[in-house]
Amino acid sequence: MITLALAKGRTVNGTIQLLQKAGYYFEDFHESSRKLVFYDSTEQIQLIFVKAVDVPTYVEKGAADLGIVGKDNILETAADVYEMLDLMEGKCQFVIAGKERQVLEKKRLVVASKYPHIAEAHFSKMGIQAEIIKLNGSVELAPLIGMADVIVDIVETGRTLKENGLIVLEELEEISTRLITNKASFATKTTKITAFIRQIQDALEDQDENFISK
Numbered sequence: 001m002i003t004l005a006l007a008k009g010r011t012v013n014g015t016i017q018l019l020q021k022a023g024y025y026f027e028d029f030h031e032s033s034r035k036l037v038f039y040d041s042t043e044q045i046q047l048i049f050v051k052a053v054d055v056p057t058y059v060e061k062g063a064a065d066l067g068i069v070g071k072d073n074i075l076e077t078a079a080d081v082y083e084m085l086d087l088m089e090g091k092c093q094f095v096i097a098g099k100e101r102q103v104l105e106k107k108r109l110v111v112a113s114k115y116p117h118i119a120e121a122h123f124s125k126m127g128i129q130a131e132i133i134k135l136n137g138s139v140e141l142a143p144l145i146g147m148a149d150v151i152v153d154i155v156e157t158g159r160t161l162k163e164n165g166l167i168v169l170e171e172l173e174e175i176s177t178r179l180i181t182n183k184a185s186f187a188t189k190t191t192k193i194t195a196f197i198r199q200i201q202d203a204l205e206d207q208d209e210n211f212i213s214k
């Protein structure tokens with residue numbers, strides 16, 4: 001059996017549907033369930049349902065052979081894993097956002113983010129001295145209440161920024177959901193892992209063909 005760590009959050013339903021198309025059906029899975037471990041009907045996959053930011057860690061440490069998680073969390077954790085497939089779901093963008101008049105060419109900026117490593121790396125690359133404040137959510141609040149000058153966050157529809165009167169000051173990187181694998185597992189469970197990846201690839205190609213023919 002291979003263990004797959006799946007990120008909780010917005011992309012869960014899409015991922016479960018993709019797994020189903022690939023032939024892995026998790027009968028008792030429900031997004032609102034408090035259960036953390038599920039098995040597919042063929043008993044090939046043990047699915048563990050964890051916080052998105054922890055998925056790369058589970059995979060790097062070998063607690064899971066495979067993981068499905070956003071590129072944002074892979075970059076933030078800098079986990080030593082293989083990135084195998086772009087699942088083309090959960091598409092969003094990393095941005096720097098703030099109030100309309102906010103300028104980025106400032107000697108020193110206070111930056112709030114759920115992604116402190118990415119924020120730190122970006123501002124240091126830009127040569128801007130930045131104090132990073134790590135928050136765990138509702139980051140958009142920070143510039144509104146004067147706790148930070150800007151935020152580094154992901155934007156999907158842009159609604160959260162808009163409803164809080166913030167704008168994108170700079171676009172950083174495109175994000176989507178990726179399939180990652182533990183390096184040692186890939187060496188020792190090659191057949192099972194490559195078979196799983198192939199099934200997912202076929203399901204993705206079917207999706208594309210259906211989309212094109214519609």
Ligand code: PRP
Nearest residue numbers: 137138139153154155156157158159160
């Ligand atoms: C994410 C992100 C933004 C929001 C962007 O937060 O951090 O706040 O979604 O999405 P939008 O562009 O579609 O509005 P999430 O919903 O995960 O909640 P959180 O703030 O509690 O982390």
